[in-house]
Amino acid sequence: MRQYSADLTPPWKKPQAPVPEVAAEPGLVVEEPGTGFCGAVIRCEAGTVTLEDRFGKHRVFPLEPRGFLLEGRVVTLVRPAAGPRRPARTASGSVAVPGARARVARAGRIYVEGRHDAELVEKVWGDDLRIEGVVVEYLEGVDDLPSIVEEFAPGPDARLGVLVDHLVPGSKESRIAEAVTSEHALVVGHPYIDVWEAVKPASVGIDAWPRVPRGQDWKTGVCTALGWRVANTGEAWQRILGSVRSYKDLEPQLLGRVEELIDFVTTPA
Numbered sequence: 084m085r086q087y088s089a090d091l092t093p094p095w096k097k098p099q100a101p102v103p104e105v106a107a108e109p110g111l112v113v114e115e116p117g118t119g120f121c122g123a124v125i126r127c128e129a130g131t132v133t134l135e136d137r138f139g140k141h142r143v144f145p146l147e148p149r150g151f152l153l154e155g156r157v158v159t160l161v162r163p164a165a166g167p168r169r170p171a172r173t174a175s176g177s178v179a180v181p182g183a184r185a186r187v188a189r190a191g192r193i194y195v196e197g198r199h200d201a202e203l204v205e206k207v208w209g210d211d212l213r214i215e216g217v218v219v220e221y222l223e224g225v226d227d228l229p230s231i232v233e234e235f236a237p238g239p240d241a242r243l244g245v246l247v248d249h250l251v252p253g254s255k256e257s258r259i260a261e262a263v264t265s266e267h268a269l270v271v272g273h274p275y276i277d278v279w280e281a282v283k284p285a286s287v288g289i290d291a292w293p294r295v296p297r298g299q300d301w302k303t304g305v306c307t308a309l310g311w312r313v314a315n316t317g318e319a320w321q322r323i324l325g326s327v328r329s330y331k332d333l334e335p336q337l338l339g340r341v342e343e344l345i346d347f348v349t350t351p352a
Contacts, residue, residue: 102149103156106163107132113160114152115144123328127162137288137326173210174329189216190241191348194231196222196248199320200278204246207330208341215349225256228270229263237267239351244344247272269347271340276301279323281337286326 105111107127113134114121120142122134133143144150148159193212195201201221205212212219222228225247237243245263250256250272260270275281279302280292295304302316313319330338 103158104161105153105158107146107160108163111153113158115142115150116152116157118142120144124160127160129162132160137286137328138322139325174207189218189348191217191237191243192235192241193217193219193244193246193344193348194222194228195219195246196225197278199324200246200248202320202324203278203281203327203333204341206324206327207333208345211345215345217345217348225259228259232263232268237265239267241267242348243268244348245270246340246344248278249274249276269344271343273334273336273340275334275336278337279305279320281334282323282327283332283334286332287323288326 107124109124109126111124112122113124115134120134120136122136122140122142124132125135125141126133127146130146131143132146133141135141146160146162149157151158151160193204195204198221201219204219222231222245228245228247232243232245235241235243245260245268247256247260247270250260250270251274256272260272264270273281276295284291289309293305293308295301295308302319305311306313306316306319311319311322313322326332
């Protein structure tokens with residue numbers, strides 16, 4: 084025999100358990116369960132909230148009760164209470180300076196190894212670098228570094244900082260770095276084969292960066308292992324770069340080295 088509940092109240096008439104109300108502060112990451120869209124709050128206006136996903140796509144949703152998931156829990160988003168605002172931050176985490184103009188470029192420079200490195204540094208530290216007047220240029224390869232340093236002729240008023248990929252003991256890169264480092268030229272690096280790896284896997288939407296067999300082009304191997312159907316590795320890089328919103332999406336091994344270089348070229352000898 085079938086067992087029936089003694090409560091014959093239709094489900095839609097039953098009172099629902101209360102859920103937490105959460106202020107839709109900028110940067111809060113939530114999911115709209117009806118569409119599965121997950122993103123960070125970038126704007127909250129009367130009756131609506133705008134989310135941005137990791138690919139930079141925007142969606143506007145109504146502020147309805149029980150309308151979102153926060154870390155898997157149902158919540159009701161509400162407009163943040165009016166009050167003193169926290170200082171705005173740049174992508175690097177520095178306090179933003181409203182209306183600040185770019186400083187006249189210093190004689191000092193920062194060189195990075197490759198176009199992708201330069202684009203990543205610009206995206207995260209661009210605001211800081213313009214205020215400090217630091218120009219970032221990129222090397223075609225670390226083999227050219229000795230001639231670049233010789234031509235630049237670093238000195239007390241024109242310091243040179245260099246960021247190198249895969250700077251590990253005993254490598255070709257480490258030997259070149261040691262040869263050109265001086266009081267006014269600082270070469271630092273991160274341990275990753277390519278700057279792609281300096282972006283946290285979770286930010287890109289993957290579990291981990293795949294291991295690519297020696298002798299195989301690393302970027303091509305990564306795309307193949309991840310099943311990314313892209314026309315070229317440049318297209319894959321734009322996907323990765325689009326997932327970076329701030330310093331929080333980068334590994335500490337890169338963050339520390341870039342901050343070290345900025346301090347070096349902006350601090351008088």
